[in-house]
Amino acid sequence: MEREGAGGRSGHRTSAPSRGRPLDPARFLEGLNPAQREAVVHGDGPLLVVAGAGSGKTTVLTNRIGYLIAERGMDPERILAITFTNKAAREMKRRLASSLGPVADDMWVSTFHSACARMLRPYADRVGLPRSFTILQEDDCRRLLRDVTDDLGFDAKQLSVGGTKALISAAKNRLVGPRQLVVETDDARGSARARIYAEYQQRLRRGGSVDFDDLLFDTVTLLRDHPDVLAHYQERFDTVLVDEYQDTNRAQSALVELLVARHRNLCCVGDGDQSIYGFRAADVGNILHFAETFPGTRTIVLDRNYRSTGTILDAANAVIANNELRPEKNLWTDAGVGRQICVREADDDGDEAAWIADQTEGLLRRGARPGDIAVLCRAKAVARPIEAELVRRAIPCRTVGGTPFFERREVKDLLAYLRMVVNRDDELSFRRCVNVPKRAVGDASIKKVRSFARSYSLSLGLVLDRRHEIEDLPNLAREGLDAFVALLDAAMAAAATGGPAAALDVVLADGAYLRELVAGARDAEEVQYREESVEQFRSIASDHASIEDVVDLASLVTADDDDDDGSRVLLMTIHASKGLEFPHVFVPAMEEGVFPDRRCTEGAELEEERRLAYVAITRARRSLYLSHARQRRVLDQVRRPERSRFLDEIPTDLVDPMDQPMAASENGVDRFASLKAQLGL
Numbered sequence: 001m002e003r004e005g006a007g008g009r010s011g012h013r014t015s016a017p018s019r020g021r022p023l024d025p026a027r028f029l030e031g032l033n034p035a036q037r038e039a040v041v042h043g044d045g046p047l048l049v050v051a052g053a054g055s056g057k058t059t060v061l062t063n064r065i066g067y068l069i070a071e072r073g074m075d076p077e078r079i080l081a082i083t084f085t086n087k088a089a090r091e092m093k094r095r096l097a098s099s100l101g102p103v104a105d106d107m108w109v110s111t112f113h114s115a116c117a118r119m120l121r122p123y124a125d126r127v128g129l130p131r132s133f134t135i136l137q138e139d140d141c142r143r144l145l146r147d148v149t150d151d152l153g154f155d156a157k158q159l160s161v162g163g164t165k166a167l168i169s170a171a172k173n174r175l176v177g178p179r180q181l182v183v184e185t186d187d188a189r190g191s192a193r194a195r196i197y198a199e200y201q202q203r204l205r206r207g208g209s210v211d212f213d214d215l216l217f218d219t220v221t222l223l224r225d226h227p228d229v230l231a232h233y234q235e236r237f238d239t240v241l242v243d244e245y246q247d248t249n250r251a252q253s254a255l256v257e258l259l260v261a262r263h264r265n266l267c268c269v270g271d272g273d274q275s276i277y278g279f280r281a282a283d284v285g286n287i288l289h290f291a292e293t294f295p296g297t298r299t300i301v302l303d304r305n306y307r308s309t310g311t312i313l314d315a316a317n318a319v320i321a322n323n324e325l326r327p328e329k330n331l332w333t334d335a336g337v338g339r340q341i342c343v344r345e346a347d348d349d350g351d352e353a354a355w356i357a358d359q360t361e362g363l364l365r366r367g368a369r370p371g372d373i374a375v376l377c378r379a380k381a382v383a384r385p386i387e388a389e390l391v392r393r394a395i396p397c398r399t400v401g402g403t404p405f406f407e408r409r410e411v412k413d414l415l416a417y418l419r420m421v422v423n424r425d426d427e428l429s430f431r432r433c434v435n436v437p438k439r440a441v442g443d444a445s446i447k448k449v450r451s452f453a454r455s456y457s458l459s460l461g462l463v464l465d466r467r468h469e470i471e472d473l474p475n476l477a478r479e480g481l482d483a484f485v486a487l488l489d490a491a492m493a494a495a496a497t498g499g500p501a502a503a504l505d506v507v508l509a510d511g512a513y514l515r516e517l518v519a520g521a522r523d524a525e526e527v528q529y530r531e532e533s534v535e536q537f538r539s540i541a542s543d544h545a546s547i548e549d550v551v552d553l554a555s556l557v558t559a560d561d562d563d564d565d566g567s568r569v570l571l572m573t574i575h576a577s578k579g580l581e582f583p584h585v586f587v588p589a590m591e592e593g594v595f596p597d598r599r600c601t602e603g604a605e606l607e608e609e610r611r612l613a614y615v616a617i618t619r620a621r622r623s624l625y626l627s628h629a630r631q632r633r634v635l636d637q638v639r640r641p642e643r644s645r646f647l648d649e650i651p652t653d654l655v656d657p658m659d660q661p662m663a664a665s666e667n668g669v670d671r672f673a674s675l676k677a678q679l680g681l
Contacts, residue, residue, distance in 0.1 A: 025067055027070075028099070029067070033304055036059065036302060039267075040064045046268075046296060047297070047300070048270075048299045049269040050270070050271060051302040052329055053307065053308075053614075054306050054581065055303065055306065056306055061243060062095040065241065069100065075106075076103045076107045077106040079238065080239070081240075081243075082112055082115055083109070084111060088579065089114070108237075117215050119222075119233060120215065120222060126225070130208045133209060134209040134210070134419045135210055135551065136204075136212075140428045144203060145161045145200055147203075148199045148200050148203065149164065159193060164196055167190075168193075168196075168197045169213050170281050172213035172214065174281065175251050177201075182194045207423075207459075208423045208459075216251035216255065230258060233259060234260075234263070240256060243270070244270055245286060245290070246284055246286070247276075247277045247282045249280070249282055249283055268287070272288055273326055273327070273614050274614065275608070276574070276615055277575070278605075303329050304331075306333070308621055309333070310336060310338060311337055311339065312620050315651070315654050318649055318654075319617065323611070325607060339656075340656035341625075341654055342626065343627070344626070344657075347630055348633070349633060356625070357386075357390055359625060361393070364395070370566070370568050370569045371567060371568060373569045374585050374619065376572060376577050376585060376587050376619060378574060378594055378597065378612065398570055405533070409530075411534075414504060414534065416428075417429075417433050419547075420488055421503055426460070435480070436513065436516070437516040439477075440480040445477035448473055452466075452469070452470045467481050490506045491503040491507055495547055500546065501538055514531070517534070574587075574616045577616070581619055581620075582619055582621065583622045585625065586627070588627050589632065591632065591642065593639070595613070596645070597609060610646065629641075
């Protein structure tokens with residue numbers, strides 16, 4: 001039975017540490033600086049740790065958890081730790097397992113969305129969802145929005161799906177439903193999108209589905225509207241810890257406020273200077289006004305940096321000091337001054353790409369691994385000429401943001417089958433897999449199925465049960481639907497005894513899917529790629545007990561979770577680099593109109609652009625290369641931008657202006673050395 005109240009106050013020690021030798025609290029204080037130690041040993045009540053870049057915030061979070069368990073006897077099962085990426089959650093789990101042993105397995109360590117999915121599913125009926133609800137992926141949501149836009153008679157050219165999706169996502173992250181959005185809207189375009197939002201939600205519900213933003217919205221709604229559920233989770237978790245709190249939106253902060261309202265044992269770690277997700281509805285005010293939201297907050301600042309050289313930190317501090325809305329913090333290090341920051345003015349983007357490739361080759365010759373080097377871009381388009389130049393020189397590289405595993409065609413097909421096995425109302429999954437492989441159920445037949453559903457106000461599952469009542473359905477299509485439903489029934493029976501992998505075996509048993517899959521491949525290499533993807537997905541399915549677990553995993557994994565083995569130079573956006581560090585960092589295109597973005601040159605938008613610059617600079621450990629071009633080709637137009645104001649905010653004594661590449665190579669010859677030889681130097 002779960003005990004009531006917050007952990008530690010009752011003096012009751014749980015059995016968790018007794019699985020092995022008793023945990024020594026002192027081990028969680030070893031090697032900490034005074035500010036880190038103060039955060040780890042904090043008692044009850046809200047705690048805000050303002051953690052600068054590279055200041056050891058993950059160490060503080062994991063050591064605080066260990067200290068609570070070892071010193072205060074807190075039950076690991078009653079600790080909720082929330083991160084922003086699955087990769088961060090895995091890293092925290094790994095550290096906790098290393099220091100705590102098997103008791104770490106009992107903890108909830110997950111992203112906001114994963115935690116919400118876990119909290120929501122047992123009570124899904126309270127918010128009008130089946131417990132087997134499907135979490136739609138982004139392209140499924142967009143396809144549904146296209147359908148809704150067309151069905152309501154709106155012109156998709158006038159109301160882009162992307163714009164509508166962004167508006168709906170922002171509304172949900174502000175906890176604004178369709179009715180409230182109608183009230184807020186004062187123009188025709190906004191009113192149209194509010195109508196689309198309302199219909200989109202109705203179809204999601206009718207299909208027993210949610211999108212990513214619904215996980216937050218529906219969980220907050222569940223807790224607000226059902227006091228018994230709120231009380232259950234408030235008692236379930238004695239303490240809540242949140243990483244990267246500066247990136248929370250209104251829905252996420254509301255969730256945290258609800259969960260800790262009773263015991264107020266909250267530890268949030270974050271840095272307002274690194275709040276860069278305003279486009280995802282992140283509200284930096286959540287951390288700037290934390291003490292007002294949680295009265296009695298103790299604030300501890302971690303400003304000692306363990307990552308970068310003094311020169312890099314001085315540059316970052318100088319840039320971010322120009323922001324008005326920020327915490328009082330100045331990063332410092334005792335790791336030494338380090339080399340100056342290299343700043344280069346290139347002739348054009350081609351020259352800039354060649355210079356970055358030159359410098360990269362020089363770093364590799366001097367012993368750097370490719371994975372030690374990162375090119376961080378404000379916009380994806382900036383990376384293209386650089387990637388092309390690296391590829392031309394056979395420098396191994398990877399642009400972060402390729403097709404993730406769960407976005408591959410064959411994996412999405414099989415996921416659609418699994419979703420249909422547990423949720424016959426999932427129309428999007430139905431449309432994806434009903435005719436894959438071919439069953440003579442084409443678009444025209446699918447339209448008749450949908451029309452029948454609308455005419456009789458039936459869910460898809462009920463339509464499939466009554467499929468023989470659909471008029472004008474060709475016999476071949478009727479036979480195809482019969483075969484499809486029989487396949488789902490067989491897969492469901494197999495899953496009941498053999499789990500999700502057994503269900504996949506039923507889908508793949510006759511070989512028709514694989515034959516059609518490889519028939520569309522361009523060459524033998526793609527055939528192997530697709531077959532391996534199917535086998536990898538089946539292997540993943542075999543590791544899970546239920547289909548729901550598999551589809552949740554696929555829906556909750558994000559592009560941020562992609563790992564790298566260090567064998568390639570990485571090109572990525574600055575947003576994607578958040579939380580990472582590299583010995584050597586290049587930041588190209590530091591020009592007005594690019595960085596800062598031309599749409600973000602005033603007020604709060606400019607301050608967020610400056611925070612992006614701060615994040616980019618503080619990713620570097622040893623050397624930092626910044627560049628801009630006198631002219632740059634953008635959409636077949638040549639522009640002559642001014643250099644970025646952020647470059648001018650770096651003190652000149654920290655900068656080494658580079659008019660010529662220093663470590664350039666051409667056909668194996670060091671051009672700089674060659675130039676010196678020609679001059680007799």
